[in-house]
Amino acid sequence: MPLLVRKYCHIANREVRVNGEAFPVAESDGDGKFLTSLYRSLKIDYPKFFKMDSLSKLGFLASELILRDENPRFAPREDLAVICFNRSASLATDALHQAAIQREDSCYASPSVFVYTLPSIVTGEIAIRNKFFGETSFYVCEERSAQQIFRTVRHAFHDKATRAVLAAWVECGGETLEALMALVDTECQAGIPLEEFLRGANIA
Amino acid sequence: MEELILELKQEIIAVLNLEEVAPTDIADDAPLFGEGLGLDSIDALELIVLMEKNYGIKLKDPAQGREIFKSIRVMAEYIYANRTK
Numbered sequence: 278m279p280l281l282v283r284k285y286c287h288i289a290n291r292e293v294r295v296n297g298e299a300f301p302v303a304e305s306d307g308d309g310k311f312l313t314s315l316y317r318s319l320k321i322d323y324p325k326f327f328k329m330d331s332l333s334k335l336g337f338l339a340s341e342l343i344l345r346d347e348n349p350r351f352a353p354r355e356d357l358a359v360i361c362f363n364r365s366a367s368l369a370t371d372a373l374h375q376a377a378i379q380r381e382d383s384c385y386a387s388p389s390v391f392v393y394t395l396p397s398i399v400t401g402e403i404a405i406r407n408k409f410f411g412e413t414s415f416y417v418c419e420e421r422s423a424q425q426i427f428r429t430v431r432h433a434f435h436d437k438a439t440r441a442v443l444a445a446w447v448e449c450g451g452e453t454l455e456a457l458m459a460l461v462d463t464e465c466q467a468g469i470p471l472e473e474f475l476r477g478a479n480i481a
Numbered sequence: 482m483e484e485l486i487l488e489l490k491q492e493i494i495a496v497l498n499l500e501e502v503a504p505t506d507i508a509d510d511a512p513l514f515g516e517g518l519g520l521d522s523i524d525a526l527e528l529i530v531l532m533e534k535n536y537g538i539k540l541k542d543p544a545q546g547r548e549i550f551k552s553i554r555v556m557a558e559y560i561y562a563n564r565t566k
Contacts, residue, residue, distance in 0.1 A: 324519075327500040328498045385534045387530065389498070389526075
């Protein structure tokens with residue numbers, strides 16, 4: 278069963294590409310504003326976006342870039358899994374939470390920050406938005422390994438209910454902000470073989 | 482009271498990241514949950530923290546929130562009557 282990448286996108290260094298083609302985003306200052314700028318460029322009306330942490334915003338926007346032209350767009354699907362990977366989990370949000378609870382003068386945890394101190398929330402945000410009821414999972418890896426990603430995605434298809442996987446490397450930590458997301462399908466007519474795609478994306 | 486209502490609207494917009502909402506968009510008597518602003522359970526927790534942090538009001542029973550967070554006006558009246566800072 279060939280695993281073919283039907284559509285993909287890459288967000289890095291404040292540049293966005295969909296299937297290799299540049300996607301225009303208005304100028305912005307800082308990574309946070311870049312994500313908001315990309316949200317506005319996509320002309321989405323989804324106020325919950327503003328409540329997400331950066332990791333979820335990044336994964337959410339990558340999924341929107343891939344799925345925006347799907348037809349039908351929001352039909353419930355039980356055959357589509359969402360699988361994400363990264364190296365630093367939800368570290369950026371963990372640090373925000375830690376800073377809030379370490380303040381001696383005013384120690385108040387923010388519930389809306391705290392809920393994002395799990396990286397897997399990003400897969401939930403994508404699933405909720407798109408009514409995906411298939412597997413969702415998030416793997417925190419020491420290294421960005423094409424082999425591991427390939428094996429994990431291939432394994433997901435062992436579940437007979439799964440016919441497509443939205444797979445992504447979503448990293449948001451320190452100065453890194455990168456999402457590489459692919460819609461992997463077993464039933465599409467044409468696409469890039471997943472192994473070849475992962476090699477071409479310079480994943481070690 | 483009107484000053485407190487405006488202050489509360491600004492704080493809620495900031496703490497709940499209601500980026501697309503201006504204070505004038507929030508009607509004083511509109512429901513905060515369900516219809517109206519469409520807030521969720523995490524937002525309710527955030528409002529409980531806001532009450533304690535900014536006004537020194539500690540809700541002992543979270544179920545109280547159901548009454549207090551009915552609208553901005555109800556919330557402001559409760560804060561006005563119970564604030565310790």
